[in-house]
Amino acid sequence: MRGFASLNPRVLALYFLSVLLITMFMWNPAIQIISLLGSLLLLSTLTSAKEMLSDICFYAVLILLIIAVNLMFSHNGETPMFFLNGNPITFEALLYGAEAGVMIVSVIAWCKCLSRIITTDKFQYIFGGVAPEVMLILSMALRFIPLFKRQYKRVSNAQKAMGIYSQESRADKLKGGVWTLSALTSWSLENSVETGNAMKARGYGLKPRSHYAIFKFGINDFIIALIVIAFTVVVLISSSLGKLDFYFYPNISGFDLSYLSITAYISFGVLTLMPYFIETKEDIKWKFYISRI
Amino acid sequence: MKKDILIIFSAILVVAALIMGMDFQSVDEYYLTHIDDIKPDSQTVFLSIDCKTILENYDKLDDNLKFEKYVPKDGIILKKTEYVLRKGDTVFDILSRAVRHNKIQMEYKGANETAYKSAYIEGINYLYELSCGEGSGWSFLVNGKMTEYGCSQVKLKDGDVVEWKYTCNFGEDLKQADDKEMK
Numbered sequence: 001m002r003g004f005a006s007l008n009p010r011v012l013a014l015y016f017l018s019v020l021l022i023t024m025f026m027w028n029p030a031i032q033i034i035s036l037l038g039s040l041l042l043l044s045t046l047t048s049a050k051e052m053l054s055d056i057c058f059y060a061v062l063i064l065l066i067i068a069v070n071l072m073f074s075h076n077g078e079t080p081m082f083f084l085n086g087n088p089i090t091f092e093a094l095l096y097g098a099e100a101g102v103m104i105v106s107v108i109a110w111c112k113c114l115s116r117i118i119t120t121d122k123f124q125y126i127f128g129g130v131a132p133e134v135m136l137i138l139s140m141a142l143r144f145i146p147l148f149k150r151q152y153k154r155v156s157n158a159q160k161a162m163g164i165y166s167q168e169s170r171a172d173k174l175k176g177g178v179w180t181l182s183a184l185t186s187w188s189l190e191n192s193v194e195t196g197n198a199m200k201a202r203g204y205g206l207k208p209r210s211h212y213a214i215f216k217f218g219i220n221d222f223i224i225a226l227i228v229i230a231f232t233v234v235v236l237i238s239s240s241l242g243k244l245d246f247y248f249y250p251n252i253s254g255f256d257l258s259y260l261s262i263t264a265y266i267s268f269g270v271l272t273l274m275p276y277f278i279e280t281k282e283d284i285k286w287k288f289y290i291s292r293i
Numbered sequence: 294m295k296k297d298i299l300i301i302f303s304a305i306l307v308v309a310a311l312i313m314g315m316d317f318q319s320v321d322e323y324y325l326t327h328i329d330d331i332k333p334d335s336q337t338v339f340l341s342i343d344c345k346t347i348l349e350n351y352d353k354l355d356d357n358l359k360f361e362k363y364v365p366k367d368g369i370i371l372k373k374t375e376y377v378l379r380k381g382d383t384v385f386d387i388l389s390r391a392v393r394h395n396k397i398q399m400e401y402k403g404a405n406e407t408a409y410k411s412a413y414i415e416g417i418n419y420l421y422e423l424s425c426g427e428g429s430g431w432s433f434l435v436n437g438k439m440t441e442y443g444c445s446q447v448k449l450k451d452g453d454v455v456e457w458k459y460t461c462n463f464g465e466d467l468k469q470a471d472d473k474e475m476k
Contacts, residue, residue, distance in 0.1 A: 075400045076421065083318040086389075087400060171296035247357035250398075250419035 003282035004042075004275040008221040009122035011228070016114045018232040019272060023106055026239055028246045029095075030255060030265050032102045038272025039109035045279040046116045059109070063101030070097030076249040096248040113275075115142075125213045140195070144188070151187060156180045227274070231267040238264035326393040329377035336378040336451035340391050342371040344420055344459035346466045353426040353461065363419050370418050371395060373454075384433055384455055385412045385445035392417065404445050411443020420459060428463040439464060 005012075023035040044052050070093055077090030118126075120139040127135040159176060199205075238244055243261040247253040255261070331337060345368035347354055358364065376387055385401075392399040400421070402413040414431045415422055422430035433444055434456045440447050449455065458467050 076416065076419065078398070078419070080320050080323075082320065083323040085316045085403070086318075086323075088323075088398070169294060169296045171300055245356070249357065250363065253357065 004278045005117045007224055008215050008217050009118060009126050010217070011221045011225045012118055012122070013126050014225060015228050015275075016110065016118070018228055020107060020110055020114075022232065022235055022268065023103060023110065026235070026244055027099075028244045029099050029102075031235075031244065031268055032099060032106060034265065034269050035272055036102050036106035036109070038269075038276065039106050039113060041273065041276040042113045042279070043109050045276065045283075046113060055109075055112075059105040062105055062108075063098065066101035066104065067094060067097035070094075070100060078251040092248050092250070092252060095252065099248070122215075125215055128213075147191075148184065148188065152180060152184055155183050155187075224274075228271065231271040234267045235264045235271075324393055324396055326390055328390065328394050329379070331375060331377055337375045338378050338382075338387060338449050338452070339373050339375055339454045340371065340387055340457070341369070341373040341455075342388075342391075342397070342417060342457040343369045344418075345369075346459055346461045347420070347425050349466075350425055350429075350461040353429075355424050358420065358424055370397060371457075378449055378451060378453075382449055383445045384435065384447045384449060385414075385443075387449065387455060388414070388433075388444065388457060404443075407443075409443050410446070412445040414444060414457075417457065417459075425459070425461050428465075429459065429461045431457060432460045432464050432467060433457045434467065439467070 019035065019038075022031065026032075040056070043055070047055070071089050074093040074096065075087040075090060077088070077092030079091040080088035081091055081094075082089055120142065123139055124132075124135055156176065159180065164176070235244075238260050241260065243256050243258060244264060245253075246255070329335065344364060347364050348368050351359070351364075354364070371391065374391070376391060379386070389399070389401075391397075397418055399417050400415045402415060404410055404412045407413050416424075417431060420431075432439070435447060435449070436454050437456070460467050
């Protein structure tokens, strides 16, 4: 644990909350693109290059899909490109779809970063005092995803070893996948019963119960929290004054280029790029120390 | 491998069927509509489109539509014009022909997409349903009266007057205007 991830979990939660909310609710292409850039850069420090590449391919396909869906259902806009079944397919709808796609992709990428950085023990620390039961259930539910993945691989390997669904054909693979999934469902039911028994056996639910945490709130955490709050407030003020408004329909409105809106874009840019800079700084430091050995 | 080829082939078939069912038109093709010339013996109807109620509720209108090209100063998008009535023409047919001829933007949901088995006009001249408050949308009057049917269910006859009006209050504001005219 180093760099950005070593900050106090509460500060990290504040950071992700503010970035996610701004990304989701500010309907402005500049904000979305900055957000996408920041999330992808941070993700690149957290995952391998191969995984990153496959993620980016998935994101590109998702954006194209959202554009296509928006073109089919939204016909508003001043510049029709052609007409489909008597309704126009417009350039504005294309851009609107791209904007929505970028927004969804950047939210997905931020959430992926969040799950990598705020691990379940940190979640327990953040919400453990307020709602320990809910948090325990949530973290157990989230744990099920990697567990499920691992078991899926095991079952399908076993099936392959027995010689079923082992052909190269895609149709056969699909059929095998469905069967594996059905086996997996019964396994997960059994597993949850076992977990419940194990918890009971270890005395879960007995009264005198406490929890401990190893996280401290240092001066670094304080500074970062202040920065996050200050920049978020700048963006919120700017948007509440209508400086970040952007319209796609009926025709595309331009960006507002007053000092306040530019300040808002810059502060949001700093906010989203901050973790990446902290990470790279740590990286450079590490390499520097290694070079001196 | 055989199965793979079969699946790819059937996927291509489905996509081809989807594309065959679509009707592609270029922008010029769409606006190129033939309006019959009015002859002494031809049956005609009158059509007008206006959004006068928006002028009274201008503060409720979406900010991106507060321009004169979307809401004209007098509220009239298409002034009362005479069109030739073809046999079996409905209110929707006349509107669709008129907006194409005058190059006015219009978006609709086809009769098979709605629950009422009638076409629904979502927006004319970039003014959409819900653009001006919660009860706003397009409505039509035939000979000054509202009908209980959808626009592609009402068949027209010679001399009918069709008015497409934008309402900001579920059509109530259009009825009031009628009453005033009656008095």
